[in-house]
Amino acid sequence: MDQKRGILFDLDGVFYVSNQAIDGGQKLIDSLRNKSIPFRFLTNTTTKTRGQLTQELNSRGLIVREKEIISAGQAGVTHLRKCGSPPCYLLISDELKEDYSEFDCSDQKPEYVVVGDRGHDWIYDDMNEAFRYMMDGAELLALHKGKYFQVRDGLDLDIGAIVTGLEYATGKQAITLGKPNKEFFQAALDDIGCSSTDVIMVGDDLINDIGGAQRTGMKGVLVRTGKFRKSDLSHSDVKPDFIIESINELEDILSLL
Structure with missing residues (x-):
C-alpha cells in the first residue's frame, strides 16, 4: 500500500x-x-467521550490515542459551536454530557434537541420533553441514526428508532451528524x-x-x-x-x- x-x-x-x-x-x-x-x-459510539473511550480501549489491550478517535459526539459539539452555541436540551448519556458542559442546557426554550445513545437509560418523560420542545420550535440534532448494533448475545436497538420516532411525531427532519x-x-x-x-x-x-x-x-x-x-x-x-x-x-x- x-x-x-x-x-x-x-x-x-x-x-x-x-x-x-x-x-x-x-x-x-x-x-x-x-x-x-x-x-x-x-x-x-456516543455513550462516552473520546477520552473515556480511549481509556476503555486501552484497558482492553487496544492501545489507541484520543486524537486518533473521531466521534459523532464530538461532531455534535462542533456543529453547535458553528451555530453560535445555542441553548439545547440533551437526550444523551450522563458520560457524554461532560463534552457539552459549555452549552446552556437549562433554558426552557432550547433551540436544539440533541439525541445520542443512553444505553438502557431511556425514560419516557425525557423523550416526551424532547418532543414538546420540538413542537415548540426546537430543531432535532441526531448524533447518528444507527438502526442496531451487535452485543454478545445478539443485536440491540440503536438510537435511530428514537430519532425516527421524534421525526414522525413532530413532522420534522433531524440533522444527522455521524x-x-x-x-x-x-x-x-x-x-x-x-x-x-x-x-x-x-x-x-x-x-x-x-x-x-x-x-x-x-x-x-x-x-x-x-x-x-x-x-x-x-x-x-x-x-x-x-x-x-x-x-x-x-x-x-x-x-x-
Missing part, C-alpha cells in the same frame, strides 16, 4: 464486540504505525491529510460505514464481524469493494486496493 494513503476504521464490531476484543486488532495498529500509514477511528454523513467522513480525511480516493474505510455496517464512505469517494471494506449479516448484501444497493472475515485479513488485501 502506498504510504500516502490512509485507513479509516469503525470501532464497535470491527475491533471489539461488547467487551470482547476481536483478534488481530493491536497487531494491525502496530503495523500501520510502523509503516507510517495514517489512520483514524471513525465511530458513532456516519454516513459526508461531512463526518470529510473531517476524518482532513485530519489525516488525505484525499478520499487515497483512503479506505473498514467497517461492519453496510449502509453507514461502507455506503457513507463510497459516497465520499472512498473504497469500502466490509468485515463479517459485528452486526454484519449475510442478508444485508441482498437487501441493499451498496456493494462493498472487498469483504473480509475480520481485521485479521486486512493487511493481506491492502496491496489490492
